[in-house]
Amino acid sequence: MTTKSELSAANRDLITENRLAIGEPPTAEEVLAYTRGELAPDEEARIRERLIAYPDLVRTLTTPFPEGADPDHPDYLSDHEFARHWKALQKRRHHSDGSLQVWRAFGAIAAAVAVVLGGLLWRAEMQLKQPVAVWEQQDLYPDAQRGIGERPNTLTPHGDSYLLVPTLLPDLADKLRAEIVDAINPSRTVWSSKTLSRTADGSLVIVVPREFLKQGTYRLVVYGITGERQEPLNSYTLRVPAR
Amino acid sequence: MTNDDRFQDLYRKYYKRMVRFYVLSFRVTEEDAEELTQDAFFRFLEAMDEYRGDAEWAYLETIARNVAYNRIRSQKTAKRGAETVDVHDRNAIPEPAAPPEPDYAQREEEALRSKRLRDAIAGLPTGSRECIQLWLNEFTYDEIAKFLKITVDAVKSRLRDAKKILRAKLGDANAFPEVEE
Numbered sequence: 001m002t003t004k005s006e007l008s009a010a011n012r013d014l015i016t017e018n019r020l021a022i023g024e025p026p027t028a029e030e031v032l033a034y035t036r037g038e039l040a041p042d043e044e045a046r047i048r049e050r051l052i053a054y055p056d057l058v059r060t061l062t063t064p065f066p067e068g069a070d071p072d073h074p075d076y077l078s079d080h081e082f083a084r085h086w087k088a089l090q091k092r093r094h095h096s097d098g099s100l101q102v103w104r105a106f107g108a109i110a111a112a113v114a115v116v117l118g119g120l121l122w123r124a125e126m127q128l129k130q131p132v133a134v135w136e137q138q139d140l141y142p143d144a145q146r147g148i149g150e151r152p153n154t155l156t157p158h159g160d161s162y163l164l165v166p167t168l169l170p171d172l173a174d175k176l177r178a179e180i181v182d183a184i185n186p187s188r189t190v191w192s193s194k195t196l197s198r199t200a201d202g203s204l205v206i207v208v209p210r211e212f213l214k215q216g217t218y219r220l221v222v223y224g225i226t227g228e229r230q231e232p233l234n235s236y237t238l239r240v241p242a243r
Numbered sequence: 244m245t246n247d248d249r250f251q252d253l254y255r256k257y258y259k260r261m262v263r264f265y266v267l268s269f270r271v272t273e274e275d276a277e278e279l280t281q282d283a284f285f286r287f288l289e290a291m292d293e294y295r296g297d298a299e300w301a302y303l304e305t306i307a308r309n310v311a312y313n314r315i316r317s318q319k320t321a322k323r324g325a326e327t328v329d330v331h332d333r334n335a336i337p338e339p340a341a342p343p344e345p346d347y348a349q350r351e352e353e354a355l356r357s358k359r360l361r362d363a364i365a366g367l368p369t370g371s372r373e374c375i376q377l378w379l380n381e382f383t384y385d386e387i388a389k390f391l392k393i394t395v396d397a398v399k400s401r402l403r404d405a406k407k408i409l410r411a412k413l414g415d416a417n418a419f420p421e422v423e424e
Contacts, residue, residue, distance in 0.1 A: 001415060001417045001418060001420075002360070002409075002413055002415050002418035002419065003418075003419070004379070004419055006360065007360055007364070007375075007379055007409075007418075007419065008379045008380075009357070010357050010360035010361045010364060011361075011364055011375075011376055011379040011380070013357060013361055014361045014364055014365060014376075015376070017361075024320060025316050025319060025320070027316075028309050028312050028313050028316070031312060032305070032309070037392070045369075048373065048390075048391070051390075052373055052376050052377065054316075054319060055377070055380040055382075056269075056315050056319075057312060057315055057316060057319075058377065058380075058382070058390055059268060059269070059382075060268075060269070060308050060311040060312040060315060061308060061312070061389075061390060062382065062386035062387075062389050062390050063264070063268040063386075065264065065304045065307065065308070066257070066260035066261065066263065066264050067260075068253065068256030068257050068260070068300060069255075069256050069257075069259065069260060070256075071255075075259040075260055076255055076256060076259075077254070077255040077258050077259065081258075082251070082254070082255055085254070085258060085281070086251075086254070088281060089254075089281055089284060089285060089288075092281060092285055093285065093288070
């Protein structure tokens, strides 16, 4: 004969299995909405199912709550007991107020920082959306092709951006890639482009914000990519003068 | 009567009984129960200014249940994230030796029987299954009725249906004599 205890054991196993499928128990807010009957029928059924998988939690809802004690009953706190518990509660209250003030101060600082950063971000975004004036195009000639005693390509120190146009022989490669490296320490790459499809006229134009390059000497290297192969096509030494 | 007076009155009336409520219902220590009670009253005090009803005790009850719910829920979820012990850890406390086990055939038979029972419960109509699962977890008819928001008579009826279906499924006409006929 099957007994209740046997069935209870099987039920416990079933609940354990169900928990894996059901997941976390409902939140206190969901349970409150369930007990108040504020949920749609299907949602209510879902919460009920999840609660049944956690009988201890169901017990917090169903256990009868005691009634308050009358003043002449021993369960009613005496003045002495009241004073003791009340003091502990007040202590907790003040501790919470202190913590709250710390958090409030922290929150105010965080909010101020967020406002400043937000403002800066907004300004930067607005600037990006604005047209940018480029003073003049910089035609770059490759190294070793600028004649005897060649000098670096000196970038014009005006405007917000440099518009660099390296001269390239047409039809040297299917795709291009460009890099700006430190001329003194070529292993330091300052900037690297993604792979660029070659335009119909074979030209390459690079806009560099003026702030991006500090005073110094750099080298722009243009690579040609054909299939899996990549090889440098030209390099252009650039001099950024002092402002 | 000021808010402070009303609060102090409730505090005196309910403090001891709430501690007992937590100890007996949720099997926590006296110390933990006092902590939960203070927590509930603290939350009640904080929310009291915003409460607009007359039945403050009912509001206190909601908060007290909520505090218990959150405590137990956090314990349940914390268990899932509990630290694991490396089986090769020499410092780990060794498990006591297992008692002698039933032989393989016996274990196999018990596993099959347990699966049959699990499948039988899982296959019940939803209403009957919910009732019997709660009943198997030692909830009273009143508590089941309260949780499922149905009458006690409906609980009894659903349990009888569940018993009938389970008996048929298990081929055991005398199963569960504990359920009221």
